[in-house]
Amino acid sequence: MLTALMNTKIFSLIRKTYTFEELDRLRSTHSFYCPACKQQMELKLGKIKRYHFAHRKKTACESYSEPETERHLAGKEDLYQWLEKEGEVQLEPFLPEIRQRPDLLFTMNGKRYAIEYQCSVIPREHVASRIRGYEKLNIQSIWILGSNHLKRLGPSEYRIPSFSWLFARHFPRSFTPYLLYYCPENKQLLRLNHLYPFSGQIFFAHAVSFRQGDSLKHILQNPPDEILPDRWLKSRLNRFRKRLPPKEMTAFQQMLYVKKRVPLALLPSIVFIPSCFDYCFETEPYLWKTSLLLWAEECISFTVQDAAEYLFQLERDGIAVRRQLSFANPSNQDVVEDLGSWLLKAGFLVFMENEKRYRIAPVIWTDRIERILDSDTEFFRLISGCRHNL
Ligand SMILES: [Zn+2]
Structure with a gap:
């Protein structure tokens, strides 16, 4: 620490610049104490770290963790x-x-x-x-x-x-x-x-x-200007498409194969759509977004609340694992609203005005790499089009 009690007053090592001699003299004539636990502290005048105080006994002081x-x-x-x-x-x-x-x-x-x-x-x-x-x-x-x-x-x-x-x-x-x-x-x-x-x-x-x-x-x-994460998106998708298939199929890949007959590397580009809350899950976004997409395709239409509830279910099933955050912690409703706004802008989601509900636009599921690469190109074009709506 840089402060300690000396003669019942706080003594700070950075209020002015002290020489080694000044401090050495001070420590031979005075005792220093921790303002929190009142235990004696030592004034350390070594050569590696700057001059500082440390508890003399290595007993834990509840207010501070050492060594610094x-x-x-x-x-x-x-x-x-x-x-x-x-x-x-x-x-x-x-x-x-x-x-x-x-x-x-x-x-x-x-x-x-x-x-x-x-x-x-x-x-x-x-x-x-x-x-x-x-x-x-x-x-x-x-x-x-x-x-x-x-x-x-x-x-x-x-x-x-x-x-x-x-x-x-x-x-x-x-x-x-x-x-x-x-x-x-x-x-x-x-x-x-x-x-x-x-x-x-x-x-x-x-x-x-x-x-x-x-x-x-x-x-x-002051937040920074919003950006369109297209550089991230291109790099993310390219890496994903080139990834070698793992030797063993995960439960997710099996489910995908059973439901859609497509290998993992050919997931439709839409599940890579960025949303600003992607960080709040430790699970890779494409995993929970694919599950949400499969659910949305089975619904004739749905509300934001329905989608948020389904996301809760994915959390309960361990498919979407929340990251531990202390401050920036949006609700599932916030997450699906933000995701939905991107999907709407890019035309992947349709808002049914009269019913105030949504439905998902048809998605291409294919096991042909050329078709997927074409749809990626179209996807980038649509996402870039969102720039005007930022
Ligand atoms: Zn203490």
């Missing part, structure tokens, strides 16, 4: 300096009502934000209870991940493990999710937007970087 890495200490200090320019910020304040200590507590326009710079992986339950604690005090928690959590695989392709998803937030009045990362080495805050899954953990994403001086208010409140 140099990355964590550095990032916390940088973020403190960043926020100082924009509002009132406190470093590691102890909140006695909930016995929690955020890395930073920031007040902007009368609203309080707990800023957690999360570099380590901690149990999900700890994350959930810390978020609940802040909510009790009406504090919004903003979790900024250490850049160690992010692995870039290509120009717009990232591996995002399930732990990181616990911290995805969405912008006010929109469900567009984003993730924040801070890298102390190049002093950049990265915001990942437009997250579309290639698979359970690999995502297409659009990254925007910010530096000290850029307004945090802007970063947290």
Whole structure:
């Protein structure tokens, strides 16, 4: 930690720049204590990590997890300096009502934000209870991940493990999710937007970087412009069509073969239609979208509610598995409404005005690769046409 109690007052290591000699003298004449558990703390003046405090005894302090890495200490200090320019910020304040200590507590326009710079992986339950604690005090928690959590695989392709998803937030009045990362080495805050899954953990994403001086208010409140994920779509579909069939047929492939007589690689393009809530399932979107399509084809017509209920059934049957999210968590109704709006725009769904119900337009199921590739081309054309309606 960068703060400790000294003579019953908070002593901060970053209020000014101290020399080794100054601090060495201080630690020989004073004792330091944890503001939360009141146990004695040691002032560490090593060469690898920046100067910091650590609990003397390795007993767990309920308000803080240790040891802190140099990355964590550095990032916390940088973020403190960043926020100082924009509002009132406190470093590691102890909140006695909930016995929690955020890395930073920031007040902007009368609203309080707990800023957690999360570099380590901690149990999900700890994350959930810390978020609940802040909510009790009406504090919004903003979790900024250490850049160690992010692995870039290509120009717009990232591996995002399930732990990181616990911290995805969405912008006010929109469900567009984003993730924040801070890298102390190049002093950049990265915001990942437009997250579309290639698979359970690999995502297409659009990254925007910010530096000290850029307004945090802007970063947290202004969503990026909507994009049409056609680059994602082409790449997703091409990879899928070229994929070698696995040796053993899964239950899904068997069901598909029994019902439609088509191999997996020739699924109709419509099941790859993107929707902005694809991220909220760990299951690959084409799997639950195919099940929804098969259901919709059997219905003469249906309502949004019917489709949302069927999606619940897919969840109960383990065909669609929800991702664990803390903040950006849309309902099934939101999911099918968004999916439906894309299908409508592209002409795959028909709205029956007089009955206020929907029906699905005829879909091509074929085991001929040429026909499927033609229908893919037509599909891209229809999706590109949606650009005008964004
Ligand atoms: Zn403590």
